[in-house]
Amino acid sequence: MMTEARSAWLFDFGAGLRAVTSGQHMAEYLRAPQAVEIPLAPVHACGVLVWRQQWVPLIDITRLVSHGHEKSDGKSRDAIVLAYRETPQSPLRYGALTLAAAPREIEVSNGLACDLPITPAFWSVFAASCITYENQPVPILRVRNIFTQRYATSFPVALPDPYPNARD
Numbered sequence: 596m597m598t599e600a601r602s603a604w605l606f607d608f609g610a611g612l613r614a615v616t617s618g619q620h621m622a623e624y625l626r627a628p629q630a631v632e633i634p635l636a637p638v639h640a641c642g643v644l645v646w647r648q649q650w651v652p653l654i655d656i657t658r659l660v661s662h663g664h665e666k667s668d669g670k671s672r673d674a675i676v677l678a679y680r681e682t683p684q685s686p687l688r689y690g691a692l693t694l695a696a697a698p699r700e701i702e703v704s705n706g707l708a709c710d711l712p713i714t715p716a717f718w719s720v721f722a723a724s725c726i727t728y729e730n731q732p733v734p735i736l737r738v739r740n741i742f743t744q745r746y747a748t749s750f751p752v753a754l755p756d757p758y759p760n761a762r763d
Contacts, residue, residue, distance in 0.1 A: 600702040603735075605728065606675060609695030610657040612715075615703065615726065616736040620677045622689055624698060627671035628653075644691055646676055652742060655693040660715050673697065679738040690742035701728065 603615040623646070630642035630653045639658040643650045653674060672693040679688055707726035711718050711734060718725075721741050722734030 600704045603701055603703045604675075605699045605701045605733065606692065606694055606736075607696040608656045608693065609672075610660055612656055612660065613728075613731070614656075614722065614734045614736045615701070615728070616677065616738060618700075620679060620736070620738045621698075622676040622678045624694075625674045625676065625691070628674050628691075641693060644674065644676075646689065646691070649689070651676060651689045651691050653691045653693065654741060656717075656721075656741075657693075659717055677736075677738045679742060681739055681743055688742065690738070692741070703728075 632642040641653040674691045676691045709727045711725045712732050718734045723737045725734050
């Protein structure tokens with residue numbers, strides 16, 4: 596039985612992390628956006644972007660793997676603004692993810708399905724399923740899970756301490 600190929604967008608976050616999502620989540624690709632830093636934000640939160648006259652959180656998924664201890668290479672990173680709904684009846688909301696490279700449109704099908712990688716552990720919350728692309732597992736994002744508190748609290752492992760230098 597043949598499976599129908601569909602279009603998806605491949606994201607390269609850097610540090611060997613990649614994921615895909617459908618075009619319905621794509622809002623806009625931004626080249627080297629300027630983020631407004633938020634004091635005492637978790638290490639994976641780069642701040643917020645002012646995008647189309649609204650505040651949009653900017654998340655760096657690679658910081659979840661490195662616990663925020665990676666060294667910046669000094670290069671500005673691009674970002675992808677993604678649309679999601681908390682529930683089917685909710686209004687559209689937006690969040691942004693940093694990218695190491697421009698997104699690429701690829702063809703996917705059910706025949707590419709594979710198991711989610713065990714590590715990093717956050718894929719079990721952030722991804723709906725997984726495909727094999729270029730001989731590597733590539734999770735399919737559950738966009739709302741990345742940006743909503745309801746899912747962040749169900750994270751399977753402890754997130755890095757956002758205040759490692761704070762005194763008691």
